[in-house]
Amino acid sequence: EYLIELFGLENTKRQEFLNESWLVDFYLVHLNLYIEFDGVYWHGLNRPIGEIRNSKTKRDLSIVKRYDKDRLIDKHCEENNVKLLRITDVWFKQTIKENNYKEKIMTTITEFMEKA
Numbered sequence: 001e002y003l004i005e006l007f008g009l010e011n012t013k014r015q016e017f018l019n020e021s022w023l024v025d026f027y028l029v030h031l032n033l034y035i036e037f038d039g040v041y042w043h044g045l046n047r048p049i050g051e052i053r054n055s056k057t058k059r060d061l062s063i064v065k066r067y068d069k070d071r072l073i074d075k076h077c078e079e080n081n082v083k084l085l086r087i088t089d090v091w092f093k094q095t096i097k098e099n100n101y102k103e104k105i106m107t108t109i110t111e112f113m114e115k116a
Helices: 002-007 049-054 058-079 089-097 101-115
Strands: 012-018 022-028 033-038 083-088
Touching: 002 012, 002 022, 002 101, 012 058, 022 058, 033 058, 033 089, 033 101, 049 058, 058 083, 083 089, 083 101, 089 101
Parallel strands: 033 083
Antiparallel strands: 012 022, 022 033
């Protein structure tokens, strides 16, 4: 809802398919930009991936699978000039807490688009 507030319903699509294979959280039509909100825990970003790979718990096996899928999507985007911005839940929750999410999201997207 935050992206819709910033960019409007006509420019913000939820749960869009990328390459007809992967469901991505958001697509900003006017920028041709996919945005994925990654939970640091479930996407394997809160500890070294080697540590997660060495664990054999069911939960960690699920996290490794998600992590590997994320890297496959990243590789596809890079090789096919598809713009994909990943934002972590920790970062986003912090911007909400600081009450500056609009500014932070706009700055992050602008900086990302300038590099893309």
